[in-house]
Amino acid sequence: MRVALLLTPALSLIIILFIGGIVLAIMQSVGYLPMIGKTDFSLDAYRNILLDHRFRMSLGLSLYISFVSTAISTVLAVACGLLIRSVIRGKKSLAFIFQLNLSVPHIVGAVAILLLLSQSGLLSRAAYALGLISVPSDFPVLTGDYWAFGVIAQYVWKEVPFIGIVVLAVLTGPTKDFEAAARSLGASPWQTFRRVTLPILTPAVLATSIIVFAFTFGYFEVPFILGRRFPEVLPVLAYRAFTNPDLGLRSEALALNVVLVFVVTNLIIAYRFVIHKYIR
Amino acid sequence: MNSVSHPKTKLSISRHLKILAITLMIVLLLLPFIALLPWAFSKSWYFPDLIPEHFSLRGWRAVLAPRSRLIEGLINSTLIAGVVALVSTAIGLFTGRALGIHKFRGKRTIELLLLAPVIFPTIAVAMGIQVTFIRLGLANTLPGVMLVHLVPTIPYVSLVMGGVFANYDVQFEDQARVLGSGPFRTLFRITVPMVKAGLIVAGLFAFILSWSEFMLTQLIGGGSVITLPLLLFTFVRSDIQMAATLAIIYLLPAIAVLGLTARYMTEDSSAVGGIGVV
Numbered sequence A: 001m002r003v004a005l006l007l008t009p010a011l012s013l014i015i016i017l018f019i020g021g022i023v024l025a026i027m028q029s030v031g032y033l034p035m036i037g038k039t040d041f042s043l044d045a046y047r048n049i050l051l052d053h054r055f056r057m058s059l060g061l062s063l064y065i066s067f068v069s070t071a072i073s074t075v076l077a078v079a080c081g082l083l084i085r086s087v088i089r090g091k092k093s094l095a096f097i098f099q100l101n102l103s104v105p106h107i108v109g110a111v112a113i114l115l116l117l118s119q120s121g122l123l124s125r126a127a128y129a130l131g132l133i134s135v136p137s138d139f140p141v142l143t144g145d146y147w148a149f150g151v152i153a154q155y156v157w158k159e160v161p162f163i164g165i166v167v168l169a170v171l172t173g174p175t176k177d178f179e180a181a182a183r184s185l186g187a188s189p190w191q192t193f194r195r196v197t198l199p200i201l202t203p204a205v206l207a208t209s210i211i212v213f214a215f216t217f218g219y220f221e222v223p224f225i226l227g228r229r230f231p232e233v234l235p236v237l238a239y240r241a242f243t244n245p246d247l248g249l250r251s252e253a254l255a256l257n258v259v260l261v262f263v264v265t266n267l268i269i270a271y272r273f274v275i276h277k278y279i280r
Numbered sequence B: 001m002n003s004v005s006h007p008k009t010k011l012s013i014s015r016h017l018k019i020l021a022i023t024l025m026i027v028l029l030l031l032p033f034i035a036l037l038p039w040a041f042s043k044s045w046y047f048p049d050l051i052p053e054h055f056s057l058r059g060w061r062a063v064l065a066p067r068s069r070l071i072e073g074l075i076n077s078t079l080i081a082g083v084v085a086l087v088s089t090a091i092g093l094f095t096g097r098a099l100g101i102h103k104f105r106g107k108r109t110i111e112l113l114l115l116a117p118v119i120f121p122t123i124a125v126a127m128g129i130q131v132t133f134i135r136l137g138l139a140n141t142l143p144g145v146m147l148v149h150l151v152p153t154i155p156y157v158s159l160v161m162g163g164v165f166a167n168y169d170v171q172f173e174d175q176a177r178v179l180g181s182g183p184f185r186t187l188f189r190i191t192v193p194m195v196k197a198g199l200i201v202a203g204l205f206a207f208i209l210s211w212s213e214f215m216l217t218q219l220i221g222g223g224s225v226i227t228l229p230l231l232l233f234t235f236v237r238s239d240i241q242m243a244a245t246l247a248i249i250y251l252l253p254a255i256a257v258l259g260l261t262a263r264y265m266t267e268d269s270s271a272v273g274g275i276g277v278v
Helices: A002-029 A044-051 A053-086 A091-102 A106-117 A122-129 A149-171 A175-184 A189-217 A221-226 A234-243 A247-278 B002-041 B058-064 B070-101 B107-119 B122-135 B142-166 B171-178 B183-194 B196-212 B215-221 B228-238 B240-264 B270-275
Strands: none
Touching: A002 A247, A002 B070, A002 B107, A002 B122, A002 B142, A044 A247, A053 A091, A053 A149, A053 A189, A053 A234, A053 B002, A091 A149, A091 B002, A091 B240, A106 A122, A106 A149, A106 A221, A106 B002, A106 B228, A106 B240, A122 B002, A149 A175, A149 A189, A149 A221, A149 B002, A175 A189, A189 A247, A189 B107, A221 A234, A221 B228, A234 A247, A234 B122, A247 B107, A247 B122, B002 B058, B002 B240, B058 B240, B070 B107, B070 B142, B070 B196, B070 B228, B070 B240, B107 B142, B122 B142, B122 B215, B142 B196, B142 B215, B171 B183, B183 B196, B196 B240, B215 B228, B228 B240
């Protein structure tokens, strides 16, 4: 009873606003749009987007960006975490610099990466100063490019510290004692890493990586600033359909969001599986 | 002799490699800021100049000019993030207590439900709920925007306060009550002071999350509620000097919050710090 009372504010807000929002998104995606006089159930929106090759390209692009960003961030985060732990003097300051961009809003990061990587950006100027290029167009296209290099660079820059903090937190536990035990039993540094450190890190890091994947998959601002005009990631595609003056596209915009939610739901199932397998 | 000098050289090589790796890490982390900063203090910064030729405050004058709507954005952002931080912290106090102290049936499901907004895309929530907010008259208003900002903040305050209450000793409250203290007195004289550091950290997280939020403000604010990220989005397309200048203004409170959080956080809870902003 007391517990129910304590949980009421948070639960009611999450149920009304969050669950409510998702349910309303699903309802509007299947044709419940009283504001434009449509209330008939229909799966037209889903048929339209599934038949549209732009949707398939967007889904592919979104999955590609999230997968590559998450994989690179995870590997680098483990490396950075181990590196920071091995430092003796100045460890605190180093950890602070490492955490610095955790609180940096993503939009600021995206603007900064744009000014760093664009063809007239800082790196391009540095390449000129070194005599590598003579005009901006000689510099490789790294923003708004085919491989989404700029988008991935921004995500990696932001998420390495995010995962890295988790790595550092796990490493401050009794990990050191286990590693010392392995070493004293004759394990090589690589064997110790492979057989002791990595298995200890895996559950927490994997769980954090899944959050990063889901986050980058549903995020709008970074690909909007740093991505290509075509194909666009799913959230940008959904946003364009949603803000289109043609209200007939509303159902499709919401259907795209339901696809996002569907993919993320499967990730959560994977997440729970990971937690169950390793932590319990 | 050889066998002694050999591991020494090896050690020194690995030492150099380590210093190199650390330098590389710091440079890569700071490089985007280095690309951003000069734009806010230059008159014109044409390719291929590595350093701007003329120092200028044009960006600052343009951003501070009334037609840039900076003051409006600053007031709205601060007001929204401030109220959202206060309300979420109060909610977190209750939720954290329930999750940290009590054991009950369905606890894992409730925890999962409370954390779900972290992992689900806010864009789906924003687009789904927009029409209803318009119908209820909540769209295009500050309270409406504050209300939806609670969706991303509740998971974090619950997480932080749940952790705080997991290490909390309820017996102090029992003693206060035995000595004749009423429930409100106990709350404000015993409970709140004991979890103060946690409340501050939770509040700072909520502030940063609301401060960084774009999509919920854009769709629920409907262009009537202008905040700093919305202005930044417009400037990126129109005037890169103004964008860089605004980015710095927008960044400072975030960095300040990080500094403050570090003061109130012990080493083991620093893992939560990372979750602050995905």
